[in-house]
Amino acid sequence: MIYPHGNKSDKELSFLHRALEDLRVDCEKCFGLCCIALYFSAFEGFPVDKEAGKPCINLKSDFTCSVHRNLRERGLKGCTAYDCFGAGQKVAQVTYGGHDWRQFPESANQMFEVFLIMRQLHEMLWYLTEARTLKPASPIQDELSSIFNETEGLTHLSPDSLIELDMAAHRNNVNALLQRTSELVQNKFRGGQKTSSRRQNSRGRGLDFIGKDLRKTNLRGANLRGACLIAADLRGVDLSGADLIGADLRDTDLRGANLRDSIFLTQAQINTAKGDSNTKLPILLTRPTHWSND
Numbered sequence: 001m002i003y004p005h006g007n008k009s010d011k012e013l014s015f016l017h018r019a020l021e022d023l024r025v026d027c028e029k030c031f032g033l034c035c036i037a038l039y040f041s042a043f044e045g046f047p048v049d050k051e052a053g054k055p056c057i058n059l060k061s062d063f064t065c066s067v068h069r070n071l072r073e074r075g076l077k078g079c080t081a082y083d084c085f086g087a088g089q090k091v092a093q094v095t096y097g098g099h100d101w102r103q104f105p106e107s108a109n110q111m112f113e114v115f116l117i118m119r120q121l122h123e124m125l126w127y128l129t130e131a132r133t134l135k136p137a138s139p140i141q142d143e144l145s146s147i148f149n150e151t152e153g154l155t156h157l158s159p160d161s162l163i164e165l166d167m168a169a170h171r172n173n174v175n176a177l178l179q180r181t182s183e184l185v186q187n188k189f190r191g192g193q194k195t196s197s198r199r200q201n202s203r204g205r206g207l208d209f210i211g212k213d214l215r216k217t218n219l220r221g222a223n224l225r226g227a228c229l230i231a232a233d234l235r236g237v238d239l240s241g242a243d244l245i246g247a248d249l250r251d252t253d254l255r256g257a258n259l260r261d262s263i264f265l266t267q268a269q270i271n272t273a274k275g276d277s278n279t280k281l282p283i284l285l286t287r288p289t290h291w292s293n294d
């Protein structure tokens with residue numbers, strides 16, 4: 001058991017990395033699914049406005065991206081922020097057994113639809129894997145393991161069965177457990193000062209901190225679920241125990257901030273933020289190469 005991300009043994013770390021291996025992006029095993037299946041717009045940091053199901057103008061015939069090395073320089077933040085949590089390679093290699101949508105054009109639209117469903121399931125698996133490693137969540141370990149196994153099982157369904165899934169119901173069940181995990185962690189970091197579930201739910205999502213200076217705000221154990229932190233100043237802030245699931249961190253200044261024990265943070269979120277060598281990150285995430293070393 002890891003608390004939350006620190007003080008872990010090599011064995012625990014190795015277990016965690018193995019568990020997350022299949023949930024990390026591996027574009028070489030995918031058929032460019034995210035660059036086709038998604039609707040996107042230039043306003044959101046993608047190359048152009050595009051309908052769902054149409055290939056991006058930069059997608060090459062071998063399913064690689066012609067501007068992959070320069071996404072950041074081109075301001076394509078939508079592309080750099082997107083994370084399929086390994087759903088692309090799962091759909092390509094497992095669900096469809098390595099047969100790409102060009103070989104079977106009649107099933108192309110189905111494959112794109114399945115990818116969007118798989119992406120949701122893999123995202124849930126990522127968060128549930130993390131939740132299972134958090135010591136404060138030990139009272140709900142059995143429930144977390146059970147829903148993790150159920151979710152993992154769903155990822156092996158046939159395309160038709162995946163499309164028929166009641167995703168909203170399953171997502172609600174997963175979210176309820178993640179929320180309880182979050183409360184247990186946050187209460188720990190608030191020194192036992194409990195917050196009711198009702199109040200917890202009322203925070204985070206919908207919070208607008210665009211461009212705000214939060215350097216003097218106490219954010220230990222904060223509920224920042226879905227918060228908009230675009231270009232907010234979090235330099236030097238201690239975010240231990242803060243729940244950042246779905247928070248928008250585009251251009252958020254995290255220089256010198258302590259996120260080592262923040263929860264439900266993803267690599268894609270970090271890739272869109274600003275940071276430096278003094279930013280402390282959760283052990284599962286890597287420091288973006290574009291962050292300054294000052």
Ligand code: SF4
Nearest residue numbers: 035056058059065079
């Ligand atoms: S620019 Fe590249 S990464 Fe972005 S959607 Fe197009 S092909 Fe995909």
